[in-house]
Every structure is written in C-alpha cells, then in structure tokens.
Amino acid sequence: MSRFLFVVPPLTGHLNPAVGVAAELTARGHRVAWACVEPELVERLAGPAAGTVFACGAAPRGERPADLRGPQALKFLWEWYLLPLAEAMAPGVRAAVEAFRPQAVVADQQAFAGALVAERLGLPWATSATTSAELTDPLAGLPKVGEWLDGRLAELRSAIGDPAGTADPRFSPHLVLAFSTPELAGEARPGVRWVGPSITSRPCGSDFPWEWLDGGRATVLVTLGTANTDVGGRFLEVCRSALRERADRVQGVIVDPGGALEPGSDDKDVLVLPHVPQLALLARLERRGGAVVCHAGHNSVCEALWHGVPLVVAPIRDDQPVVAGQVADAGAGVRVRFGRVTVRQLGAAIDSVLDEPGHRAAAGRIRTAFRAAGGSTAAATHLEDLAGEFG
Structure with a gap:
C-alpha cells in the first residue's frame, strides 16, 4: 500500500x-x-x-x-x-x-x-x-x-x-x-x-429546525460561504427583502455566520442561522424544486449542481467571477452584481431559476455529468x- x-x-x-x-x-x-x-x-x-x-x-x-x-x-x-x-x-x-x-x-x-x-x-x-x-x-x-x-x-x-x-x-x-x-x-x-465534485457525507447535527420547512413552498438557500462574512451584510439584507416579497410561494434559509443581519420578525418566511447542514438541505431542495443564491464559490456551486439545484450567483472576488460565468454560460443559473443588485433585480433572478424550466434542466444535465465522473x-x-x- x-x-x-x-x-x-x-x-x-x-x-x-x-x-x-x-x-x-x-x-x-x-x-x-x-x-x-x-x-x-x-x-x-x-x-x-x-x-x-x-x-x-x-x-x-x-x-x-x-x-x-x-x-x-x-x-x-x-x-x-x-x-x-x-x-x-x-x-x-x-x-x-x-x-x-x-x-x-x-x-x-x-x-x-x-x-x-x-x-x-x-x-x-x-x-x-x-x-x-x-x-x-x-x-x-x-x-x-x-x-x-x-x-x-x-x-x-x-x-x-x-x-x-x-x-x-x-x-x-x-x-x-x-x-x-x-x-x-x-x-x-x-x-x-x-x-x-468530491462529495462526502458531513456531520449533519441535530439543531436544524426541519419541521419549520413548509412542503407547500419552494425553499431558497442563501449562502456566502465561510470567507465572506466581512462584506455580506448589504447583500444578505437584499436577499431577505426579496424572499419576504415572495413569502406566498417561497421560504428562505439564510446562512449568516457573522451575524450581519439584524433580527427580523419574519421567522415563518425567512430563517436566519449561523450555519446549516448544507448537503442535507440541498438534498431536500433537489427533491422539492428549490434554488440556491450564493457567491459563486466553487465548492458551493458544485455542491448545488451535484444535486441538480439551479443558482443565482453573485460573485465577489478571486475565482468567483469565472465560476459565475461558467454557471451562466451552462444555463444553470442567473448572474447578478453582488455590490449593486437591487431587491427587484434579485427577486427577478430568483423567480427565473425557480420558474423557468431551462435552468433546472441545465442543472440536471450537469448533475448527471458530475455523478458519472x-x-x-x-x-x-x-x-x-x-x-x-x-x-
């Protein structure tokens, strides 16, 4: 050996x-x-x-x-x-x-x-x-x-x-x-x-409130990874506002490890947590037709597409603009501007990846290729x- x-x-x-x-x-x-x-x-x-x-x-x-x-x-x-x-x-x-x-x-x-x-x-x-x-x-x-x-x-x-x-x-x-x-x-x-992608099981923990999720609404996961807590406050607030406006058909789960968001009164529509069991949550989004909003970090993008989940990508720096371009070129998501996106623009991007079948179909094709590799x-x-x- x-x-x-x-x-x-x-x-x-x-x-x-x-x-x-x-x-x-x-x-x-x-x-x-x-x-x-x-x-x-x-x-x-x-x-x-x-x-x-x-x-x-x-x-x-x-x-x-x-x-x-x-x-x-x-x-x-x-x-x-x-x-x-x-x-x-x-x-x-x-x-x-x-x-x-x-x-x-x-x-x-x-x-x-x-x-x-x-x-x-x-x-x-x-x-x-x-x-x-x-x-x-x-x-x-x-x-x-x-x-x-x-x-x-x-x-x-x-x-x-x-x-x-x-x-x-x-x-x-x-x-x-x-x-x-x-x-x-x-x-x-x-x-x-x-x-x-090299996807392996990770400890799930027992503190995520799975009972909070509403099976009658799509779930949108918002995450900026582990290295962007210093710049994410404005963007996460835009995400929360866009998700609130769609509360009749969408629930949001926002990952906020740095505590950038002020506490809100919308616990039934938008859940803000410092961490989530991401792979387990993505598996649910795969089954129930959800979406991911993220910074186009390679790991986050690949884990979402491994599950066939389409994305809204808002690159911040480093390799993220390149990866965001890959997602958009492949048809598996929509790209927005991290520092300038408005609530209306982000909401339209979320609607697109949730409602237009082409994005989910492209994400599914990548999922098939990923798993065959x-x-x-x-x-x-x-x-x-x-x-x-x-x-």
Whole structure:
C-alpha cells in the first residue's frame, strides 16, 4: 500500500474535496497524512479518519480591504496571502515529507509549498484543483498580469523550490485532478483529469429546525460561504427583502455566520442561522424544486449542481467571477452584481431559476455529468496509478 501526503491551505472549500479523496484512499488500505497551517481545521473536517496532521507554520495575517475587485484583488490575494502562505508552509511540508515518507504528494492548487517541495525532493506530486477557474486560462486577456504572476512564482521557486525546476506549481506535469467537468467548466488545458465534485457525507447535527420547512413552498438557500462574512451584510439584507416579497410561494434559509443581519420578525418566511447542514438541505431542495443564491464559490456551486439545484450567483472576488460565468454560460443559473443588485433585480433572478424550466434542466444535465465522473473514487484511482508509476 502507498502513502499520500495532502498539502492544503486552511480554507474549508479547498479541504472538503480533499477529505473525500483521502477517505477513499484510506478505505482502500493506503496511509494518508496532511500538512496544513491549521491542523485543527483538518481534524474537524476529516474526522477520526484524518490520520497524522502536520502543522506547517502560521497563516498570513492580512485583512483584505472589502472594496478590492479585479486585478487589484488578485494582486492582494497573491502578495498578502498565497505567496506568504507558501513560504510559511515550506519548512513544515519538508519536515512532513521526511517524517511520513510519502510515495506521492497531493498539493492543493493554492498550496504552492506542496508542489515546490515535492519537486525539490524528487517526489511525484498531483495538483488538487479545487476550483476550475485557472484551468481555462482566465488571464488570457490580461498578459501583463500573467507575466507578473509568472515572475512571482519564479521568485518563490528560487526561495523554497528547485531553482532548476520548470513546472508551474499550479499544474503538476504528473496529474491534475479537477473537481468539476467540462459540462460546467468548459474545455481546459491538456492533461487535466476531470473527476467531478468530491462529495462526502458531513456531520449533519441535530439543531436544524426541519419541521419549520413548509412542503407547500419552494425553499431558497442563501449562502456566502465561510470567507465572506466581512462584506455580506448589504447583500444578505437584499436577499431577505426579496424572499419576504415572495413569502406566498417561497421560504428562505439564510446562512449568516457573522451575524450581519439584524433580527427580523419574519421567522415563518425567512430563517436566519449561523450555519446549516448544507448537503442535507440541498438534498431536500433537489427533491422539492428549490434554488440556491450564493457567491459563486466553487465548492458551493458544485455542491448545488451535484444535486441538480439551479443558482443565482453573485460573485465577489478571486475565482468567483469565472465560476459565475461558467454557471451562466451552462444555463444553470442567473448572474447578478453582488455590490449593486437591487431587491427587484434579485427577486427577478430568483423567480427565473425557480420558474423557468431551462435552468433546472441545465442543472440536471450537469448533475448527471458530475455523478458519472466518479468523484473521490476516480480521484483515488488516479492517485494510485501515480504512486504505482513512480513507486
């Protein structure tokens, strides 16, 4: 049996797909370990089967201005988070490799230290592409931005990797696992293995008021993920108002972990909670014909479409505009402007995804493609092949 080291950033949306793959590898008798700057997050998401979790430095502490968008937001993400994260993780990743002695490293596409350390030590490594945004070259129309990124990656390689190496740490020459399919993401660069979402069961908890849901009305889930609590207040208020106006036929469930919304008097129509059992709720929306309003985070979008649930997407930053474009181009949802959408515009978008059959049909086609791609089972097989080829 083989040993696999997963190198991941401390981001829930990047960890969840890897957790499913690691669980599948463990079930097949392989050994799995993790390297992350927040070991407790891995342990919480992976549960008792997490295996050994190696701590790797500390996460960068930089608060991104809420109004940053476009190239400036991308520059901030790289200079103040991704590149410092790689430098902070590199010594710990190397120590984890030396202690665990894996046959292969599985490096998240935003955990550059995993790829560069593996390359330096002569280990095969796979890219875990937990967002498909970069697989279709979104910077093709911004050549200067692409040149700047290439230069920063070259500097990073000189600092922590093999100066003689040539591989882009975002794209392994051995194996790129993409947790999507062309039906959503479009065609990508050669060599990508489309495995579809890695959906695995997560603890559901017992505190969600399932009895509150009205079987005679459609349910709309509103979520902005775990990393956008600082900018979501206005948008969530717009969502609540739009849902209230449709209370005769719609119930809303709004996820508000940061407490951005003031308490309302509409408990029978709009439920505001700090967290929800998302997969279980999506399964209900699949059966009952609901919809999702979200920020176009890759994980949120793929989990909704895994269940054939259409979306209203309001991208905020990072890869979200690209993913939102994928949803709209595929016909599986409607895109709105996060910072400027009005109650009327958002209400019209919700009506569209609930009432126009084309959106639900497109979401159903993607669901079929996702489930046929194999998910964590297919990803684990590709990793076994990689370890066997170089073992």
